[in-house]
Amino acid sequence: xxxxxxxxxxxxxxxxxxxxxxxxxxxxxxxxxxxxxxxxxxxxxxxxxxxxxxxxxxxxxxxxxxxxxxxxxxxxxxxxxxxxxxxxxxxxxxxxxxxxxxxxxxxxxxxxxxxxxxxxxxxxxxxxxxxxxxxxxxxxxxxxxxxxxxxxxxxxxxxxxxxxxxxxxxxxxxxxxxxxxxxxxxxxxxxxxxxxxxxxxxxxxxxxxxxxxxxxxxxxxxxxxxxxxxxxxxxxxxxxxxxxxxxxxxxxxxxxxxxxxxxxxxxxxxxxxxxxxxxxxxxxxxxxxxxxxxxxxxxxxxxxxxxxxxxxxxxxxxxxxxxxxxxxxxxxxxxxxxxxxxxxxxxxxxxxxxxxxxxxxxxxxxxxxxxxxxxxxxxxxxxxxxxxxxxxxxxxxxxxxxxxxxxxxxxxxxxxxxxxxxxxxxxxxxxxxxxxxxxxxxxxxxxxxxxxxxxxxxxxxxxxxxxxxxxxxxxxxxxxxxxxxxxxxxxxxxxxxxxxxxxxxxxxxxxxxxxxxxxxxxxxxxxxxxxxxxxx
Numbered sequence: 001x002x003x004x005x006x007x008x009x010x011x012x013x014x015x016x017x018x019x020x021x022x023x024x025x026x027x028x029x030x031x032x033x034x035x036x037x038x039x040x041x042x043x044x045x046x047x048x049x050x051x052x053x054x055x056x057x058x059x060x061x062x063x064x065x066x067x068x069x070x071x072x073x074x075x076x077x078x079x080x081x082x083x084x085x086x087x088x089x090x091x092x093x094x095x096x097x098x099x100x101x102x103x104x105x106x107x108x109x110x111x112x113x114x115x116x117x118x119x120x121x122x123x124x125x126x127x128x129x130x131x132x133x134x135x136x137x138x139x140x141x142x143x144x145x146x147x148x149x150x151x152x153x154x155x156x157x158x159x160x161x162x163x164x165x166x167x168x169x170x171x172x173x174x175x176x177x178x179x180x181x182x183x184x185x186x187x188x189x190x191x192x193x194x195x196x197x198x199x200x201x202x203x204x205x206x207x208x209x210x211x212x213x214x215x216x217x218x219x220x221x222x223x224x225x226x227x228x229x230x231x232x233x234x235x236x237x238x239x240x241x242x243x244x245x246x247x248x249x250x251x252x253x254x255x256x257x258x259x260x261x262x263x264x265x266x267x268x269x270x271x272x273x274x275x276x277x278x279x280x281x282x283x284x285x286x287x288x289x290x291x292x293x294x295x296x297x298x299x300x301x302x303x304x305x306x307x308x309x310x311x312x313x314x315x316x317x318x319x320x321x322x323x324x325x326x327x328x329x330x331x332x333x334x335x336x337x338x339x340x341x342x343x344x345x346x347x348x349x350x351x352x353x354x355x356x357x358x359x360x361x362x363x364x365x366x367x368x369x370x371x372x373x374x375x376x377x378x379x380x381x382x383x384x385x386x387x388x389x390x391x392x393x394x395x396x397x398x399x400x401x402x403x404x405x406x407x408x409x410x411x412x413x414x415x416x417x418x419x420x421x422x423x424x425x426x427x428x429x430x431x432x433x434x435x436x437x438x439x440x441x442x443x444x445x446x447x448x449x450x451x452x453x454x455x456x457x458x459x460x461x462x463x464x465x466x467x468x469x470x471x472x473x474x475x476x477x478x479x480x481x482x483x484x485x486x487x488x489x490x491x492x493x494x495x496x497x498x499x500x501x502x503x504x505x506x507x508x509x510x511x512x513x514x515x516x517x518x519x520x521x522x523x524x525x526x527x528x529x530x531x532x533x534x535x536x
Contacts, residue, residue, distance in 0.1 A: 045091035080218025097132035103509020111160025120515025157219030165338035207324035217300030376412030400453025424490035425470035434500030442490035
């Protein structure tokens with residue numbers, strides 16, 4: 001799948017940088033830097049599955065790299081069977097094959113990041129590495145219970161948006177193009193995709209009575225990386241709720257600290273921002289306040305969604321587990337369609353028919369529950385309140401990418417492009433909240449899905465325009481800084497980011513930006529390709 005890139009020296013320099021970057025971002029169990037966790041300050045450990053034999057190579061690396069190797073305390077069959085705090089100290093979860101990390105603080109293999117990384121690897125002819133990453137996800141399902149948020153012990157309770165079937169088919173198509181049409185591998189791969197899918201269509205991932213699915217972390221309490229890496233995040237969330245909704249069910253107040261849930265992370269009312277003023281319920285001796293278990297469940301589920309942090313599912317994502325999201329259910333629809341395709345390729349027509357029926361059922365539910373015909377956009381559905389959200393978000397393009405939107409729905413979404421389109425491409429939302437997964441920030445993966453969704457329904461002019469805007473911004477910032485970033489401010493057309501809450505950096509690397517740039521570039525007509533970089 002190698003592509004003969006054009007001679008424009010600015011674009012060529014960018015593509016050469018990306019191509020070389022894959023090796024820089026590759027990690028393996030034979031790499032001394034693999035265990036390092038920039039999100040935490042303490043030393044970490046490399047954990048093997050409970051019944052996995054440590055090879056001579058691992059023991060050698062342990063000596064040479066001064067890496068401690070340990071086994072997990074139990075065999076894991078299902079996600080959430082081991083609480084993260086039961087494994088101390090925190091550490092890296094072993095994977096058998098090399099993999100590409102996003103970069104910077106993200107020094108592990110991530111769930112949905114990897115799909116966009118794999119697209120870039122295949123574009124650059126790195127089939128073996130892409131194949132290895134998919135095999136690592138099979139290993140995670142087999143040994144750690146599910147596709148993980150990432151391969152760290154504190155991620156054992158949650159997954160990420162389900163792109164596994166998309167990864168499998170991308171790699172299978174590349175293998176077939178290389179003359180490696182291995183039906184045995186596809187049979188095995190489909191079994192793991194089925195296991196991954198099964199997690200999303202049973203409790204606790206069912207979205208109430210809707211017939212759809214939701215994000216829902218199996219764990220409880222604050223996330224470990226949030227306590228160590230996102231400075232004062234939970235303290236700031238406490239202050240926000242006390243300021244805006246002091247009687248919120250996301251707060252728990254008590255006279256004594258000891259009676260609060262997660263009391264280790266509670267605060268005396270007197271220590272909070274003095275601008276909050278008088279706190280309802282603070283009289284009568286209520287002197288301490290903490291975030292409720294319900295908040296932490298939403299916070300964890302938001303992180304499973306990959307959109308951490310956004311106000312899309314309520315302030316700071318606190319109500320994420322109350323929603324049937326358009327993104328997740330579109331991806332599950334695609335998984336069903338992909339399994340139908342795999343079944344047909346493997347000659348299993350009855351299985352293909354069953355998957356086709358599942359996909360049709362989900363398609364009907366998404367179109368009836370998640371579509372607002374008056375606004376002409378897809379939205380998330382709050383099944384606790386039995387109402388459709390009105391939070392405009394770039395996940396409205398997912399049904400186009402997966403092909404479940406009707407032509408009329410696609411046309412309506414295109415008419416609303418102006419709500420998202422900015423100087424540097426598409427803003428993630430239309431509301432500025434100060435967090436990274438909202439306006440004015442734009443992200444490479446959402447651009448790829450939106451552009452490919454537009455192309456799928458024949459809106460090539462709009463797809464070219466948005467691609468050119470995003471690619472021009474990334475290229476201009478590369479020429480200035482010499483690197484690619486995790487996210488961009490599409491309003492100011494810059495990688496200069498001012499995030500208020502959560503982790504506040506803009507990481508250099510960066511895996512999915514590296515993967516998306518050549519993909520968007522490759523899809524442009526030659527005349528549009530020639531214009532890229534001419535004015536940057």
